[in-house]
Amino acid sequence: MVTSSALRPQASLLTVLLGACLLLLPVTPARAAGVEPLPTREIARGIHVHQGSHHAWSAHDGEDVANIGFIVGARCVAVIDTGGSPAIGARLKAAIERVTTLPVCYVINTHMHPDHVLGNAALKTGDPGQAFIAHVRLGPSLSARAPYYLEAFHRDGGAALAPDAVVYPTQTVTERTFIDLGDRKLELRAWPTAHTDNDLTVFDQETGTLFTGDLLFMGHLPVIDGQLRGWLHVIGELKALDVKRAVPGHGTVTDDLRQAIVPEETYLSTVLREVRAAIKAGVPIARTLDQLSATGTAGWQLADEFHRRNLTAAYAELEWED
Numbered sequence: 001m002v003t004s005s006a007l008r009p010q011a012s013l014l015t016v017l018l019g020a021c022l023l024l025l026p027v028t029p030a031r032a033a034g035v036e037p038l039p040t041r042e043i044a045r046g047i048h049v050h051q052g053s054h055h056a057w058s059a060h061d062g063e064d065v066a067n068i069g070f071i072v073g074a075r076c077v078a079v080i081d082t083g084g085s086p087a088i089g090a091r092l093k094a095a096i097e098r099v100t101t102l103p104v105c106y107v108i109n110t111h112m113h114p115d116h117v118l119g120n121a122a123l124k125t126g127d128p129g130q131a132f133i134a135h136v137r138l139g140p141s142l143s144a145r146a147p148y149y150l151e152a153f154h155r156d157g158g159a160a161l162a163p164d165a166v167v168y169p170t171q172t173v174t175e176r177t178f179i180d181l182g183d184r185k186l187e188l189r190a191w192p193t194a195h196t197d198n199d200l201t202v203f204d205q206e207t208g209t210l211f212t213g214d215l216l217f218m219g220h221l222p223v224i225d226g227q228l229r230g231w232l233h234v235i236g237e238l239k240a241l242d243v244k245r246a247v248p249g250h251g252t253v254t255d256d257l258r259q260a261i262v263p264e265e266t267y268l269s270t271v272l273r274e275v276r277a278a279i280k281a282g283v284p285i286a287r288t289l290d291q292l293s294a295t296g297t298a299g300w301q302l303a304d305e306f307h308r309r310n311l312t313a314a315y316a317e318l319e320w321e322d
């Protein structure tokens with residue numbers, strides 16, 4: 001029989017050892033707070049991607065719809081888009097902390113849509129060395145939409161978000177900018193109006209990886225919120241780029257951008273051709289929407305949510321062209 005007094009010295013030694021071990025364990029504050037890290041996959045050295053699901057953005061089933069990435073350098077981390085709610089942003093932060101203890105020095109937004117920017121606040125450290133970077137036109141465009149986004153999020157069952165849940169860029173890109181994470185450089189490129197008027201791509205030179213934002217949709221029907229003709233022009237430029245792999249805004253990572261972008265190009269070209277023909281034939285917009293209600297949508301998800309809206313946008317754009 002072992003008496004309790006015999007255990008006491010061992011128990012106290014054990015306590016000391018345990019305490020020492022705990023001190024040596026890496027601290028993961030997000031886990032301690034019970035935040036489940038977003039699942040991510042390392043698609044190339046130091047490049048981690050979380051793939052969103054194909055839903056329309058909303059606080060109900062639609063917070064986690066956009067793809068999100070982060071790139072770990074020798075000095076610090078760059079985040080590319082932050083998800084559709086502060087909760088997704090917090091889960092992204094936990095995913096980063098699982099991989100590295102380096103700070104997030106850049107938060108890059110590929111455009112102003114809420115499924116890509118509403119997680120920003122969770123990544124904000126207040127450190128003056130941290131920058132939020134976006135296309136020069138993101139700020140004004142997001143500012144115009146933010147009240148609607150916050151209202152929609154609340155209406156769909158989400159928390160009432162304070163206006164400061166929307167975090168604006170502290171640094172902007174007008175054409176091209178390079179940022180340095182220590183041992184790797186990223187090229188940020190601002191594009192003419194396409195999916196939106198503030199599309200930005202991120203290219204990692206070391207691995208040849210391009211984050212396209214929503215300039216590339218795969219599986220999820222492309223959504224026109226900028227200019228249809230401009231987007232088709234940008235697609236032509238994207239196809240000419242020499243990249244090893246691309247991370248779309250929605251859909252799976254691809255090692256063949258040129259092929260992967262063809263379905264989107266086909267859909268947008270079809271909308272352009274058919275809507276232009278309807279306008280030339282004098283078909284009013286309501287009848288055009290009915291006649292083209294399924295045109296070009298085969299094989300795409302979320303056509304019910306977005307196709308009519310695309311036709312409307314295309315009609316408005318093309319109605320006054322020469």
Ligand SMILES: [Zn+2]
Nearest residue numbers: 111113195214
């Ligand atoms: Zn978008």
